[in-house]
Amino acid sequence: MKKSPRQGYVPMMVGMGDESTMKRVEVPIKFLHHTCIVQLLDASVEEFGYSKGLIKIKYDPDSFDMKLPPGFSMQMKP
Numbered sequence: 001m002k003k004s005p006r007q008g009y010v011p012m013m014v015g016m017g018d019e020s021t022m023k024r025v026e027v028p029i030k031f032l033h034h035t036c037i038v039q040l041l042d043a044s045v046e047e048f049g050y051s052k053g054l055i056k057i058k059y060d061p062d063s064f065d066m067k068l069p070p071g072f073s074m075q076m077k078p
Contacts, residue, residue: 012055014064023061024054 005011005026015022031037044057057064
């Protein structure tokens with residue numbers, strides 16, 4: 001069963017391994033233009049290309065929070 005993201009958020013998968021070991025996060029749409037998010041999304045395209053499904057970001061999930069803009073509250077989903 002696929003879980004729908006909350007309104008105003010974009011779901012993403014963050015992790016270093018395959019999708020089964022990645023963590024699902026919900027990023028507020030208003031942060032998608034922020035420089036650090038754009039850099040992560042650009043790297044994601046280079047790593048995974050464009051595809052259907054959740055956006056995948058190859059980054060350590062525990063460090064991902066520190067990479068984000070100040071005041072950003074990431075919603076981690078197991």
